[in-house]
Amino acid sequence: MREFSTDRPDKTESPFTLDAGHFQIESDLAIYAHDHDTAGGANLKGDSWSFGTLNLKAGLCNFSDFQVVLAPFNRVRTADRLAGTVGRNSGFGDVITRLKVNLWGNDGGPCAGAIMPFVKWPTSQDQLGNRAIEGGVILPVGFELPAGFSCAFMTEFDWIQDNAAKDYHPEFVNSITFAHKILGELDGFIEFYSMVSAERGAAWIGTVDLGLTYALTKNLQLDAGLYIGVTRAAADLSPFLGCSVRF
Secondary structure (H helix, E strand, C coil), X not given: CCCCXXXXXXXXXCCCCCCCCCXXXXXXXXXXXXXXXXXXHCCEEEEEEEEEEEEEEEEEECCEEEEEEECCXXXXXXXXXXXXXXXXXXXXXXXXXXXXXXXXXXXXXXXXXXXXXXXXXXXXXXXXXXXXXXXXXXXEEEEECHHHCEEEEEEEEEEEECCCCCCEEEEEEEEEEEEEEEECCEEEEEEEEEEEECCCCCCCEEEEEEEEEEEEECCEEEEEEEEEECCCCCCCEEEEEEEEEEC
């Protein structure tokens, strides 16, 4: 089989696909996000938790795999300190189906690229989603750098429903990540992520992400890290702990 490759823990997707006839599970065992918004005189605090989020992969052929992303349990708490109100939502999240097709470099070489169309299905409970079918396409590219570094970048085009008008608009995601081995099977990465929406009044979301991965075996990997918001619209801090396994 190819070297173990995952689409986590950074937000930049991998251009490599899972070997045909094999299965892979990638999971956010736990992820927490905190945000404190004081824009325009507001005083809003938001906290969210997700447990056991799964990306279930099946290798279809030498150059493609199929993925189903599930969010079994989510909890969101929003507090308006000026109004003295607190909102709570919890339950199952939306389901995302994705098809990754490698275009070059799957079995070796200094560079690899892929295309990944996806569809989000409105299965969320308790107003955790917008109840709309949405989708898009992801274009990830990865390549080797000197001195043992590796780099990957991603461009993503999403088709998202407006919160108010209920019509659709595009969103544009770009990210770049750099990784390097630290010691033995311990690797580290740093990433910059950006999301810009064409929806009227929507703010730019940007994060700087830091994380570690540790390969327990050639088919089992642990990870942990922190997403740090660098724009007002992004969550301030989001630590995570995850695991990936291949069969």
